[in-house]
Amino acid sequence: MTTDMLGKSVKRVEDRRLITGGGRYVDDIKLQSMAYCAILRSPYAHANIRSIDTSAAKAMPGVLDVMVGTDIPYNPLPLAWPAGGSAGLQNNVNTPRALATDSVKWTGEGVAAVIAETPEQAFDALEAIVVDYEPLPTVVDAEKATQPGAPQLHENAPNNIVFDWTVGDKAGTDAAVDAAEVVVRQRIVNQRLIPNPMETRGDIGLYNPGTDEYTIWMSSQTPHIQRILLAIFVMGIPEHKLRCISPDVGGAFGTKIFCYADYVVVLHASKRLGGRAVKWIESRRENYQSTIHGRDHITYLEIAGSKQGEISAVRVKTYANLGGRLSTIGPGIPTTLYARVLSGCYKIPNVFAEVIGVYTNTVFVDAYRGAGRPEATYVIERAMDLFANEIGMDPAELRRRNFIAPDKFPYENPSGLGTASGGAKIYIDSGNYEPAMDKALAMAGYAGMDKAKAEARRRGKYLGVGLSTYIEVCGVAPSKWIGAVGEGWGAAMWESANIKVHLTGKVVVTMGTQPQGQGHETTYAQVIGHELGIPMEDIVVQHSDTQGTPMGYGSYGSRTSSVGSTAAIRAAAKIREKARRYAAHMLEASVEDIEVDGAEYRVKGSPDKKKTFQEIAFALDLAFDAPEGMEPYLDETAYYDTPNCTWPFGTHVAIVEVDEATGHVDLVKYVAVDDVGNKINPMIVDGQLHGGIAQGVGQALWEGAVYGDDGQLLSGSMLDYAMPRAAWFPHLELDETVTPSPVNPIGVKGVGEAGAIASTAAVANAVNDALKPFGIRHLDMPLTSQAVWKAMQSSKGAQA
Amino acid sequence: MIPAAFDYVRATSLDDALARLAADDGAKVIAGGQSILPLMKLRLARPETLVDIGRLTELQGVRRLPDGRVAVGALTTYAAMIADPILGHYGLLRDALPNIGDTQVRNRGTIGGAIAHADPASDMPAILLALDAEVVARSATAERTIPITSFFEGAFDSALRPGEIITEIRLPGGRDDVGSAYSAIEQPASGYSIAGVAAVIGARSGDRWGLCAVGVTGVGEHPYRATAVEQAIRGGASVADAATHATDGITVASDIHADREYRTHVAAVQVRRALEAAAARLG
Numbered sequence A: 001m002t003t004d005m006l007g008k009s010v011k012r013v014e015d016r017r018l019i020t021g022g023g024r025y026v027d028d029i030k031l032q033s034m035a036y037c038a039i040l041r042s043p044y045a046h047a048n049i050r051s052i053d054t055s056a057a058k059a060m061p062g063v064l065d066v067m068v069g070t071d072i073p074y075n076p077l078p079l080a081w082p083a084g085g086s087a088g089l090q091n092n093v094n095t096p097r098a099l100a101t102d103s104v105k106w107t108g109e110g111v112a113a114v115i116a117e118t119p120e121q122a123f124d125a126l127e128a129i130v131v132d133y134e135p136l137p138t139v140v141d142a143e144k145a146t147q148p149g150a151p152q153l154h155e156n157a158p159n160n161i162v163f164d165w166t167v168g169d170k171a172g173t174d175a176a177v178d179a180a181e182v183v184v185r186q187r188i189v190n191q192r193l194i195p196n197p198m199e200t201r202g203d204i205g206l207y208n209p210g211t212d213e214y215t216i217w218m219s220s221q222t223p224h225i226q227r228i229l230l231a232i233f234v235m236g237i238p239e240h241k242l243r244c245i246s247p248d249v250g251g252a253f254g255t256k257i258f259c260y261a262d263y264v265v266v267l268h269a270s271k272r273l274g275g276r277a278v279k280w281i282e283s284r285r286e287n288y289q290s291t292i293h294g295r296d297h298i299t300y301l302e303i304a305g306s307k308q309g310e311i312s313a314v315r316v317k318t319y320a321n322l323g324g325r326l327s328t329i330g331p332g333i334p335t336t337l338y339a340r341v342l343s344g345c346y347k348i349p350n351v352f353a354e355v356i357g358v359y360t361n362t363v364f365v366d367a368y369r370g371a372g373r374p375e376a377t378y379v380i381e382r383a384m385d386l387f388a389n390e391i392g393m394d395p396a397e398l399r400r401r402n403f404i405a406p407d408k409f410p411y412e413n414p415s416g417l418g419t420a421s422g423g424a425k426i427y428i429d430s431g432n433y434e435p436a437m438d439k440a441l442a443m444a445g446y447a448g449m450d451k452a453k454a455e456a457r458r459r460g461k462y463l464g465v466g467l468s469t470y471i472e473v474c475g476v477a478p479s480k481w482i483g484a485v486g487e488g489w490g491a492a493m494w495e496s497a498n499i500k501v502h503l504t505g506k507v508v509v510t511m512g513t514q515p516q517g518q519g520h521e522t523t524y525a526q527v528i529g530h531e532l533g534i535p536m537e538d539i540v541v542q543h544s545d546t547q548g549t550p551m552g553y554g555s556y557g558s559r560t561s562s563v564g565s566t567a568a569i570r571a572a573a574k575i576r577e578k579a580r581r582y583a584a585h586m587l588e589a590s591v592e593d594i595e596v597d598g599a600e601y602r603v604k605g606s607p608d609k610k611k612t613f614q615e616i617a618f619a620l621d622l623a624f625d626a627p628e629g630m631e632p633y634l635d636e637t638a639y640y641d642t643p644n645c646t647w648p649f650g651t652h653v654a655i656v657e658v659d660e661a662t663g664h665v666d667l668v669k670y671v672a673v674d675d676v677g678n679k680i681n682p683m684i685v686d687g688q689l690h691g692g693i694a695q696g697v698g699q700a701l702w703e704g705a706v707y708g709d710d711g712q713l714l715s716g717s718m719l720d721y722a723m724p725r726a727a728w729f730p731h732l733e734l735d736e737t738v739t740p741s742p743v744n745p746i747g748v749k750g751v752g753e754a755g756a757i758a759s760t761a762a763v764a765n766a767v768n769d770a771l772k773p774f775g776i777r778h779l780d781m782p783l784t785s786q787a788v789w790k791a792m793q794s795s796k797g798a799q800a
Numbered sequence B: 001m002i003p004a005a006f007d008y009v010r011a012t013s014l015d016d017a018l019a020r021l022a023a024d025d026g027a028k029v030i031a032g033g034q035s036i037l038p039l040m041k042l043r044l045a046r047p048e049t050l051v052d053i054g055r056l057t058e059l060q061g062v063r064r065l066p067d068g069r070v071a072v073g074a075l076t077t078y079a080a081m082i083a084d085p086i087l088g089h090y091g092l093l094r095d096a097l098p099n100i101g102d103t104q105v106r107n108r109g110t111i112g113g114a115i116a117h118a119d120p121a122s123d124m125p126a127i128l129l130a131l132d133a134e135v136v137a138r139s140a141t142a143e144r145t146i147p148i149t150s151f152f153e154g155a156f157d158s159a160l161r162p163g164e165i166i167t168e169i170r171l172p173g174g175r176d177d178v179g180s181a182y183s184a185i186e187q188p189a190s191g192y193s194i195a196g197v198a199a200v201i202g203a204r205s206g207d208r209w210g211l212c213a214v215g216v217t218g219v220g221e222h223p224y225r226a227t228a229v230e231q232a233i234r235g236g237a238s239v240a241d242a243a244t245h246a247t248d249g250i251t252v253a254s255d256i257h258a259d260r261e262y263r264t265h266v267a268a269v270q271v272r273r274a275l276e277a278a279a280a281r282l283g
């Protein structure tokens, strides 16, 4: 029998299926008489639609239906999270419709849909649709879009402003900045990213005319939420008439949290066809044009403090590009999830942020791995380096002086995270930042950097070292907070687990969370195996179907291991309690006298009198001899609402070499010491860190979505959008400190986003450090060869 | 990402393929498909018929010609070239081939397809330019030999005529008194070269290099021979000085990855690096 696997690096049980082609993704599902959908997308970034002629397309071979926006009678997609916080904040809301009706706001917005017998026929017919567009002027830059004279996207949003949101104590921060000995100012761009999950999105709509019920298979992180949004807010159908199924999901990184237009298109198309299934699969090109992008901030930063390195204030103004219309929680990302954590792991007394959400002729921006927190970490970690340079202090030393001390937890930060959270009191619950930093510095050989720099110079290279001492808000979130006006998306955010123990003691667990490759089927089995004292092999973990799983809010925000696992532990506790009561009955003892040791239930003091979990399950399942009042069967559900978020932290150190001749940046060493609390499966934790680090480094060095001024997406495919490649990375040296989270019973914190949050700033700081000899203070990302070389050239020019 | 409808025929022989091309204006050959299929999926190419020459073994493989030169069949894949012992003697091929595309692309992509496609940034053309290769092309009625230096005529445009199939590429035989190398700075998304330079250099006699040929890709409208660099070297200039002529007379390309200024600069850097590496191989 397998022994207790909690905390062990067990191989992932889903991998045999997933890496041998046995996974079942949306596109693997083929239903009887299924039709195929293709969506015609706007070639213009901004245009009025004068007319659409679909007659020729309708006459094409195999075409079953052609729909335009006015054929779809439902509401526009919902905005679930307007920016709030300041009293009565106006949000000028425009969200997409299933298909655009009057105008298009970005290249790639859907304007018509063809349904045909085959995907080929559907694609062919797209070319026969004639749309008469009236092109309009475009703007793609968030700051420029707010300037007088900029093209206007929406009548209800003067100067293209969605909201102008503030957080923190303005007067106090202004005074602290005015009084400071040293103030460093910098304009910082956090460039737009394309998330690139391996599996693009896709869905199948199926309407059953017999029962008037809808089913949708979707590559989604949130099937239960989609049921609410689609049924109640968009289509106006009873919630129980819609079933949402997410089969295997091949990566998501946030992009699959949201409510997308194509869901509505396939459901409605199926209804129009009298119940034929309709499948739509997103091409990579469409994914780039019509699934959410991430980041895209322009920030004016001011950091103030003393010459001795005491930071007294941070003041920022950020323009957040939200795209041509709003995605489901777009406004929530640059407000609550960004500005409320701007002070990071530092005891900065005064923080004030103004965030202006802006419409531009680009695809919408929403949560992408880290969602707001990478943007905040990038700003504060660049700020620390800029300030250290200004006062001539070692950046590690500056951080050390400003860390929140370990005895100051729980810590309430000055960006109002605690007070604005609807009575939930979101405070930083725990942390011990210095040991993690010291460990990372030692591993990186930080003390010997001057020598290494000199040695690199002899090879025509400029070496730089960069730190990122990050914290993260994980385990979202207390429902009180997420339901507080303007702070959350007006929903709850608890989690659920159901455990059924079958006749033979085999266990089926159904969860409200939704994996996208993270290995939940393994980690939940480890947790529940530990709780029930049974081998992992006896447990199967299921998810993904609103019909077969308890209501849950899905997986994102590094919440599954802390919130989901706690629900699972609580369900297991209920199972154990009932098993114990039944064991007492079987053993003719009182419940208090039954002690549980793994899968053994025995009478205290009489070790021979015992029943195994399997024996109890068998007996209780048959219920031939159940006592009065006890229900047969072991089947328990738990719903768990977390009292707080969790707060991983750590220090990442990057060492880079810049080639003097070409500006090429080589990442030569990478060290990460992360404190994610206790680990359910260390190997999976490492995997999350590896992927996250690579993604964050991708932003620092290579990735960037580039729109031309006319709104054409120039980085429109993988030929022009640079994804990180394994060969460009050194071995990632990982280590840990362990500060268990006090929030949940196993002391886990979450790790899905940590790598991506930390690594961008570490690498950017390293490159900026390498460029110090050129008098360069700050260079925006991506730090491509060309960008770095040009910066070196212009400073050489300036010195000459 | 679904191509427009097309017909597909598998050629049974080279003559069969040539006859089909001659009979049908809308026909195009497909070899490894690594360039033509992506274009078709984007509907940027819409051949009515694809004539598949991929299985014509007569066009595969590397052999030594009686005159000592080396003939590479047009359908020889990158992977086959990497594994070939004769080609293993060419330093510039050893440098370049393993970095072209990925394993799948190297297993499918052919040398003939690479040059017929005439992508202004692909690597093989620069190499063949530096080697002074010859392209052998056949039509249904004739065979001709095209010097590589007059093969590339523009972006995705070559001297190949409709109805012609490249049958082989001829390289000079390897020489011990010649060193060669390939040096490139890659566009990180596509892996194609922002500037890729193939250099062949002959052993010095006295204070002059015996031979110098430099092929450049990714920089101009099409891959080219950097004749100004070669002249400077022949005139006795240092490698570093000669390299500054990398883009003389060339209209340098500009895109979101590298503008004209940067590309001009890195072309010179790669010319210098390729020449230095080639010279170092002379031992």
Ligand SMILES: Cc1cc2nc3c(=O)[nH]c(=O)nc-3n(C[C@H](O)[C@H](O)[C@H](O)COP(=O)(O)OP(=O)(O)OC[C@H]3O[C@@H](n4cnc5c(N)ncnc54)[C@H](O)[C@@H]3O)c2cc1C
Pocket (backbone or CB within 6 Å): B028, B029, B030, B031, B032, B033, B034, B035, B036, B037, B038, B074, B075, B099, B100, B101, B102, B105, B108, B109, B110, B111, B112, B113, B114, B116, B117, B121, B122, B123, B124, B160, B164, B165, B166, B167, B190, B191, B192, B193
């Ligand atoms: C992911 C990816 C990465 C790549 N990376 C690189 C890279 O780093 N560097 C690089 O240089 N290239 C790169 N390539 C391009 C690759 O080298 C070429 O696609 C390949 O060599 C073309 O050969 P093929 O046999 O696949 O040609 P095909 O795609 O079959 O044909 C291409 C064109 O050539 C014509 N053609 C083919 N064979 C002949 C012939 N014998 N006679 C006449 N016409 C012919 C076809 O009609 C077609 O027009 C990459 C391609 C991909 C898909």
